[in-house]
Amino acid sequence: MAKSNASNSDELSPEQREELLQILKARFEKNVNRHQGLEWANVQVKLEADSKKLWSLHEMERTGGEPDVVAYDNNTGEYIFYDCSAESPKGRRSVCYDREALESRKQHKPENSAMEMAADMGIELLTEEQYRELQKLGNFDLKTSSWVKTPDHIRKLGGAIFCDRRYDTVFMYHNGAESYYGARGFRGSLRV
Template structure:
């Protein structure tokens, strides 16, 4: 294992790139018009982004390329696991919510986990875009970015896919459930 927390060894990088390439080729509908060679070159030039993708993979996110921004030249990876990533479930929304719990505290929170991983929690718009690429969160739910005004009042938003529809809900930010985690995005 590499000593630098934000860097992978050459073996770890090669293994991850192989996994990402296989997923890319298997799910071509998610990124039509994008070539893997260009994505790989961008990843190899940004090893800290490769580390973040490794963290996404290790927590069960199954990251994949979902779009390319021609203006910024960035590829977008989202967690594309069928259900919210297993390694990121049973967590409340943010650090303030975690601190407010006096009993039965979860092990972590979505905002701090995402920050540590170097990724962003999906926005509502990104979540809806993801759902156009497949059916995700049919049995689980995912925290999504929450407007500051809602957060200030102790609330947070989450989303799921039921009855052929994306639903956006609210809950107390301190709540946590075995079937709720979060999905992330990464710009490379």
């Protein structure tokens, strides 16, 4: 899959870097409940030191994920970003779960799969546990749903799992991994 920027690489132009940092800073400052006790200046230092991670955040933003810091890992010294868009990111919907599922479809194949898109972007799909942690920070996926990392034993049987929030409750469901819907995408995580 071709990269989205004009140079077809994972490097952002200085203008793209500056614009993204401003967007991330504004979101960070607007949503302090997601990362209490953390300082933007420290996050920015980490971001400016890793152009590949900054590119991945750009891809999360470009596809509608609205990434934001949700935690800091004291053991690794990494900031953890999740997609925090109100609904599943628009630029990542109508995808099946993975390449195997995509290839198994005989007709009406989606353009891509969640696992492949995430890998191309340099991010990981949220696990069910991470998805539930995200839901403690706000109300997400009230009208959409998001594929989450599926345990191997479920995937080997042809299934995949997704989550959403309805009736003020977070639900986890199953579907055939080859299924796709206009209201189902995926949310990712990135450690910086």
